[in-house]
Amino acid sequence: xxxxxxxxxxxxxxxxxxxxxxxxxxxxxxxxxxxxxxxxxxxxxxxxxxxxxxxxxxxxxxxxxxxxxxxxxxxxxxxxxxxxxxxxxxxxxxxxxxxxxxxxxxxxxxxxxxxxxxxxxxxxxxxxxxxxxxxxxxxxxxxxxxxxxxxxxxxxxxxxxxxxxxxxxxxxxxxxxxxxxxxxxxxxxxxxxxxxxxxxxxxxxxxxxxxxxxxxxxxxxxxxxxxxxxxxxxxxxxxxxxxxxxxxxxxxxxxxxxxxxxxxxxxxxxxxxxxxxxxxxxxxxxxxxxxxxxxxxxxxxxxxxxxxxxxxxxxxxxxxxxxxxxxxxxxxxxxxxxxxxxxx
Ligand SMILES: [Zn+2]
Numbered sequence: 001x002x003x004x005x006x007x008x009x010x011x012x013x014x015x016x017x018x019x020x021x022x023x024x025x026x027x028x029x030x031x032x033x034x035x036x037x038x039x040x041x042x043x044x045x046x047x048x049x050x051x052x053x054x055x056x057x058x059x060x061x062x063x064x065x066x067x068x069x070x071x072x073x074x075x076x077x078x079x080x081x082x083x084x085x086x087x088x089x090x091x092x093x094x095x096x097x098x099x100x101x102x103x104x105x106x107x108x109x110x111x112x113x114x115x116x117x118x119x120x121x122x123x124x125x126x127x128x129x130x131x132x133x134x135x136x137x138x139x140x141x142x143x144x145x146x147x148x149x150x151x152x153x154x155x156x157x158x159x160x161x162x163x164x165x166x167x168x169x170x171x172x173x174x175x176x177x178x179x180x181x182x183x184x185x186x187x188x189x190x191x192x193x194x195x196x197x198x199x200x201x202x203x204x205x206x207x208x209x210x211x212x213x214x215x216x217x218x219x220x221x222x223x224x225x226x227x228x229x230x231x232x233x234x235x236x237x238x239x240x241x242x243x244x245x246x247x248x249x250x251x252x253x254x255x256x257x258x259x260x261x262x263x264x265x266x267x268x269x270x271x272x273x274x275x276x277x278x279x280x281x282x283x284x285x286x287x288x289x290x291x292x293x294x295x296x297x298x299x300x301x302x303x304x305x306x307x308x309x310x311x312x313x314x315x316x317x318x319x320x321x322x323x324x325x326x327x328x329x330x331x332x333x334x335x336x337x338x339x340x341x342x343x344x
Contacts, residue, residue, distance in 0.1 A: 006225035036070025139167030
């Protein structure tokens with residue numbers, strides 16, 4: 001499973017993909033950028049067109065660049081992604097991976113009627129852009145079964161090699177009427193089962209425990225900006241457990257690390273901790289945020305490496321019981337392990 005690090009081009013540091021940066025992470029092989037950030041900044045847009053995405057962002061060629069349409073950002077401003085502009089941008093800059101120009105994200109509080117409208121409109125875009133390398137999107141929602149049926153019925157979509165699954169973030173945020181974790185899990189499971197030959201990308205997975213779920217459900221790639229968002233809030237991620245608050249940057253109701261967890265952090269092998277230690281993680285302003293973000297992304301990459309290794313060696317079942325102490329997701333992981341016949 002590939003971890004795709006979501007970037008924010010307005011605040012580009014830490015440059016974890018840059019071999020010249022003290023925060024360079026050699027295991028990182030893909031980043032995701034949003035079209036919305038090119039649309040809003042014409043200099044950035046022009047440079048990408050003229051120099052290509054990799055050169056304009058100084059991303060080395062071995063790191064793949066994924067392009068998200070930014071539909072969520074546009075919708076917050078009451079608009080939609082300008083499709084022709086997006087299309088022209090994709091054609092010019094040739095990202096390594098790119099989704100359809102627009103999807104309509106169903107939120108849990110929408111009525112069935114409204115969720116169905118989102119589905120119909122997203123399906124229309126999926127079908128219009130079923131040529132070329134555009135990655136079609138389906139959303140985890142109460143209408144998922146219909147999505148699966150329509151994808152199955154459409155010959156061109158069925159031939160696509162990659163699908164992206166969206167819509168889990170509003171559900172994970174536990175908004176009113178959110179789907180239960182179990183239902184979300186079953187939905188993703190169903191998509192995996194139905195489309196066994198497609199590569200599946202899951203949008204918005206950024207915690208160490210949710211990484212286990214994505215890997216066990218055989219996702220091929222996941223992306224998240226969580227490593228940066230958590231860092232900006234003063235939070236650090238730790239292998240196998242939830243987030244911990246290390247710098248007091250607001251009331252996020254997150255536990256502080258225990259003395260044992262602090263010891264773990266002291267021994268952390270990530271470039272930020274190796275260079276600046278615990279004080280670096282506790283620091284404020286950009287310096288602290290860069291250290292925490294690097295630490296968080298390194299932790300995700302490392303957690304993923306361990307998960308894959310244990311699955312491959314058939315040692316996952318014994319390992320996760322000792323390793324994973326997350327109270328929210330642990331029961332769900334127990335369930336997936338229970339019904340899996342390939343892990344043992
Ligand atoms: Zn670290």
